[in-house]
Amino acid sequence: MSDDDQEKLSVEEPEKETQPILKALRPENLNDLIRKGLDLGYRVLAPVKADELVTFEQISSPDEVFLESITTRMSPKSVLFPRTERVFSYRIGKDQIAVEDKQDFTAPTIIFGCRPCDAASFPIMDRLFQWDYHDKFWNERRKATLVISISCLDCDEACFCTSVGLAPDSTQGSDILLTQISPDQYLAEIMTEKGADFAEKTGLFDEAGADLEKEPATKAVKEKLGEKFDVEKIKPWLDQNYDHDFWKEVTRMCIGCGICTYVCPTCHCFDLVDEAHYDGGAKIKNWDACQFAAFTVHASGHNPRPDQISRHRQRIMHKYKYYPDNLGAILCTGCGRCVRHCPMEVNLIRILKGISQAATVDDTQKRAR
Amino acid sequence: MIEQIREKAKELLTSGEVKVVIGYENGGLPETTRPVFITTSDEVERLVWNKHCYANLATFLVRNEVSSIGKPAIIAKGCDVKAITALIQESQIQREDVLILGVTCEGVGDPLLSKCPICDVNTPRDYDILFGEEIPPKTDINKFADVEEFEEKSPEERWEFWEKQFEKCIKCYACRQVCPLCYCEICIADKNQPQWIETSSHTRGNYHWNLIRAWHLSGRCIDCGECERACPVDIPLSLLNRRLAKSVKERFGYEPGYDKEAAPPFTDFKQEDSQEFIK
Numbered sequence: 001m002s003d004d005d006q007e008k009l010s011v012e013e014p015e016k017e018t019q020p021i022l023k024a025l026r027p028e029n030l031n032d033l034i035r036k037g038l039d040l041g042y043r044v045l046a047p048v049k050a051d052e053l054v055t056f057e058q059i060s061s062p063d064e065v066f067l068e069s070i071t072t073r074m075s076p077k078s079v080l081f082p083r084t085e086r087v088f089s090y091r092i093g094k095d096q097i098a099v100e101d102k103q104d105f106t107a108p109t110i111i112f113g114c115r116p117c118d119a120a121s122f123p124i125m126d127r128l129f130q131w132d133y134h135d136k137f138w139n140e141r142r143k144a145t146l147v148i149s150i151s152c153l154d155c156d157e158a159c160f161c162t163s164v165g166l167a168p169d170s171t172q173g174s175d176i177l178l179t180q181i182s183p184d185q186y187l188a189e190i191m192t193e194k195g196a197d198f199a200e201k202t203g204l205f206d207e208a209g210a211d212l213e214k215e216p217a218t219k220a221v222k223e224k225l226g227e228k229f230d231v232e233k234i235k236p237w238l239d240q241n242y243d244h245d246f247w248k249e250v251t252r253m254c255i256g257c258g259i260c261t262y263v264c265p266t267c268h269c270f271d272l273v274d275e276a277h278y279d280g281g282a283k284i285k286n287w288d289a290c291q292f293a294a295f296t297v298h299a300s301g302h303n304p305r306p307d308q309i310s311r312h313r314q315r316i317m318h319k320y321k322y323y324p325d326n327l328g329a330i331l332c333t334g335c336g337r338c339v340r341h342c343p344m345e346v347n348l349i350r351i352l353k354g355i356s357q358a359a360t361v362d363d364t365q366k367r368a369r
Numbered sequence: 370m371i372e373q374i375r376e377k378a379k380e381l382l383t384s385g386e387v388k389v390v391i392g393y394e395n396g397g398l399p400e401t402t403r404p405v406f407i408t409t410s411d412e413v414e415r416l417v418w419n420k421h422c423y424a425n426l427a428t429f430l431v432r433n434e435v436s437s438i439g440k441p442a443i444i445a446k447g448c449d450v451k452a453i454t455a456l457i458q459e460s461q462i463q464r465e466d467v468l469i470l471g472v473t474c475e476g477v478g479d480p481l482l483s484k485c486p487i488c489d490v491n492t493p494r495d496y497d498i499l500f501g502e503e504i505p506p507k508t509d510i511n512k513f514a515d516v517e518e519f520e521e522k523s524p525e526e527r528w529e530f531w532e533k534q535f536e537k538c539i540k541c542y543a544c545r546q547v548c549p550l551c552y553c554e555i556c557i558a559d560k561n562q563p564q565w566i567e568t569s570s571h572t573r574g575n576y577h578w579n580l581i582r583a584w585h586l587s588g589r590c591i592d593c594g595e596c597e598r599a600c601p602v603d604i605p606l607s608l609l610n611r612r613l614a615k616s617v618k619e620r621f622g623y624e625p626g627y628d629k630e631a632a633p634p635f636t637d638f639k640q641e642d643s644q645e646f647i648k
Contacts, residue, residue, distance in 0.1 A: 053537070053603050073601060074539070083539055084569040157398050252434055253404040257543035259601050273568055284569050292542070294559040308434050343547050343599035344424060345396035345403035 020171065021190040022212060023205035025178060030186070031062035033148075036202040037110045042146070045079050046112040047072045056111070067113050070156050071335055075265035076114050077121060080141045081287075083262070087137075087272065089282035105140035110198075112148045117161045117335040119149040119173035121265035127327040128268060137285070146198055151179035151218055155225050158336030160349055162225040166333055169218040179214040187212050229352045231330070233359035238321040242313075246358060250351045251312035253344045258289035260315065260338035260346070266331045267315075269295075290314050316351060370500050374444065374470060375413040377498060381442050382410045387468055388439025391426045392416045400479065406435060418444070418500075420477050425593040427452035428549040431461055442468040442497075446477070447490030451591035451626025452549035454495055458625065458633055459589070461552055471496025473504050484594040484607065487512045494627060512592075513615045519608060531609075535575040537602040540568060544582060544596035544606055550589050557581060579609070587613035588634050591626035 025033070037044050038060065048057040049066035056076045059065060088101035111119075122142065129138035152159075152168035161167060171177045175195030178186045188205055190196050199205045261267040271288035275281055288295060291312070296305045305311045323331035332348075339347050378390040394405035394415040402421045406429075407413055427449050429435040445453060450471060456462045471493035476485030489512075491504035511517075519527065542558065545551045558566040558578060566581055567574035582596075583606075590610040597607040618624055620643040621634040634642070 051603060055602075084571050084574070252406050253429075255428065255432070255543075255546040257546035257599065258539075258541035259543050259599070262539050262541045263601055271568065273564065275564075275567060275569065286568050286570070287539070289541070292559075294555075294561075308432070339398065341601050343543060343595070345398065345401045347397040347403070350397045 021196055021199075022208040023188040023190060023199060024208040024212060025186040025188050025205055027180070027184060027186060029204045030178075033202060033204055034059070034062040034065065034112060036204065037112070037198075040198075040201060041108060043107050043109045044112055045076065045109065047114075056114070065113060067150065070152065070154060070159065071115055071117070071337060071340075073337075073341070074263055075121065075335065075337065076111050076118050077125070077265050077268075079109065079111055080122070080138055080145065081125075081268060081270075083287045085137065085285050087283040087285050089280065091280040092278075105137065106144050109141070109145040110148060111145060114147065114149045115152055115335070116149055116168060116170040116172070116174065116177065117159075117166060117333040118265050119147050119177070120161075120166050120170055120333045121335075122147065122173040124173075124266055124329050124331060124333070125268055127329060128323075131327065146175050146194055147173060148176045148178065148195075149174040151177060151214065153180060153217065153221055155221050156336070156340070158339040158349070159225060159334065160228045160336055160339075161334035162222060163228045163349075163352075164231055164330055164332055164334040167218070168221045168225065169214050179217055181212065181214055181217040185212075187214050187217075189214075228349050229356040230360075231352075231356075233356045233363075234320045234352060235324055237355050237359040237362070238317060240362075241358075242317070246354065247313045248309050250354055251309050251346065254291070254308045254312045254346050255344055256291050256293060256308045256311060257343070258287075258291055259341050259343065260348075261289040261291060262287060263337040263341050265333055265335055265337070266319070290318065312346070316348070320352075370472070371416065371418045374418060374472075374500055375416050377470065377500075378407060378413045378416060378442065379410040381468065382407065382413070386440075387442040389435065390416070390442045390444070390470075391429055391435065392444040392470075393418065393422045393424070393426075396421075404429065406438065408438065416444070418472060420475075420479060422446070423477050423482070423595075423598060425449045425452055425547075425549055425595045427456065428547060428595070430456060430467060431549065431552040440466060440468070442470055444470045444472060445493060445496070446472055446474040447488065447493040448474075448484065448591065448593040449549075450493035450495050451490060452593055454629045455550055455589060455591050455626040456552075457629045458631065459550075459636075464629060469493070469496045469498075471499045473499065473501035475504065482594060482598065484592060486510075487514075495629065513611060515608060516612050516615050519612070531579075532572070534604045535579050536572065537604060538570055538575040538579060539602060540570045540574070540578060541601060543599040543601065544604075547595045547599040548586070549593070549595075550586060550591070551582075557585075579604070579606075582606075583609045583613060586610060588617040588621070588623065589625050590614055 034044060044059050045056045046059050046065045047054050047067060048064050054066055054069045054072045055074045056072055088099055090097055090099045129135040169179050171189055171191050175192045177189045181187045190199050269288045269290060270285050273284050273286060275284055297303045305314060319331040339349055381387045390407040392405055393402040395417055396403045400421050402417060404424050404426055405415055426443055457464050473492045487510045489506045489510060566577045592611060594607050597605060600606060617634060623634050
């Protein structure tokens with residue numbers, strides 16, 4: 001590897017994880033924790049339920065928070081990576097063009113009540129946004145954001161965090177992870193300095209007894225989750241099988257909408273567009289999706305991914321092969337949103353299970369030879 | 370019923386009369402099904418028919434990934450058949466190019482999807498082979514009751530309602546992709562030289578998209594409700610679609626998907642067409 005490559009691959013270290021500090025929090029203090037955040041001047045985003053739709057919204061009172069859903073419909077990535085944002089705008093005056101590109105990303109923010117699968121997505125995405133180009137939109141916001149997540153004590157059939165190396169009580173990406181270990185106690189794992197500072201300021205956390213453990217509380221959900229496929233087998237199979245009839249068989253029902261990528265906590269593709277008027281305009285950054293036919297159309301009109309089968313394969317290749325190849329992590333946290341919300345039940349778990357089974361068959365045949 | 374469907378599918382594939390049977394198989398999540406494309410007779414056991422067969426499979430008739438396989442047989446509920454008929458009316462497919470395995474249907478979903486209680490095609494109006502007992506069409510239904518109720522609101526209230534709904538839009542275009550009548554090879558929303566419809570999901574962009582989509586389906590939407598079912602942020606798109614359907618019905622006495630010989634109003638001119646809007 002050349003020095004250049006080495007530099008390209010260097011990833012800014014995420015905030016140093018110190019040895020987690022264990023504290024205890026009483027459930028009745030959960031609301032106080034949110035209130036304290038608001039009082040300290042944080043912008044607080046938390047799951048909010050409107051009709052049947054649960055999404056992360058900015059809240060002004062703990063009463064608005066809804067923590068009962070397994071996951072929110074949309075992931076909290078939009079807090080750091082909004083679906084639409086202005087990069088800069090300009091006004092054409094008589095003798096000059098005035099550019100307005102000053103934006104303040106430093107508003108202290110708390111993402112409260114996100115699930116460990118969502119929190120885990122942040123350091124995975126850091127790798128991309130701190131790769132060859134350091135994206136200030138993501139990084140500045142990330143620095144100003146505190147992630148307080150809550151371990152899952154339940155899951156549904158679409159959840160598969162345990163199959164991609166995570167768990168319903170993973171601390172990855174959380175500044176503070178809360179796990180309800182009994183009806184009257186949360187165990188707080190304070191993972192970062194940022195988290196410790198905040199915990200200190202709130203004065204709501206108690207000393208934790210040495211006997212506090214989260215494992216008994218999350219054991220049942222871990223068992224329910226099980227292991228849905230063998231993730232170790234996925235990449236080696238993908239390395240060998242770019243062209244395979246399997247892709248046609250498993251993706252033919254895909255209709256090419258953007259739901260899977262837009263509900264995903266780790267999909268991060270965007271498009272830069274100009275919205276111009278006679279006296280000014282703006283450069284806008286919008287979410288984009290590899291599932292759209294127009295995503296790869298060249299100026300010549302040629303489209304290297306001419307059908308939905310190749311576009312769907314791309315999504316899986318990106319998550320389980322290209323991203324691990326380039327940035328050393330699987331681009332998926334097993335949150336299950338793509339599985340849950342696909343109108344055609346394409347079902348990523350089914351596809352990964354299929355790959356893991358095909359790989360097992362290949363291995364057996366190799367050994368037999 | 371499913372046994373008869375499987376038997377027929379096997380026969381059609383063995384004889385070579387069709388190359389693919391488009392149907393449903395059990396999904397991986399509970400109470401779901403997934404579209405399946407059966408090309409060999411030994412796979413017919415995968416086919417299922419139950420109240421979770423939501424998807425309007427007609428959308429695959431105009432998708433190259435499926436149409437390239439060869440002549441299809443398609444399992445279709447009454448609402449799905451309306452989509453097939455509308456595609457024939459709009460010259461996207463020929464009737465003889467598809468074999469319709471019609472299924473009578475008492476409604477899908479548990480609880481029933483909102484389209485089902487106001488359905489008047491429990492027995493499909495067109496099919497090659499019908500499965501299930503015929504159900505006579507309901508006559509005492511008002512398809513537009515909720516639209517009429519909504520029209521009672523003031524323009525300000527309606528504006529506020531839609532503003533709130535469209536604000537949720539994330540521009541995933543699932544409403545378009547799932548729609549059997551949204552078959553344009555290049556959608557106006559994807560034309561970017563110039564960019565007619567802003568791709569941003571700010572208020573203006575969301576209005577652009579949602580209104581254009583609804584207008585392009587006026588007099589064409591057969592109300593299968595797939596856009597609303599697919600929408601990941603629960604925008605009540607069917608209410609919008611049916612508001613336009615109501616206008617078309619009132620002005621032109623026309624509903625798409627009922628008669629394959631009928632000319633769609635926007636492709637046809639009649640002397641007696643209502644023209645009160647020309648002042």
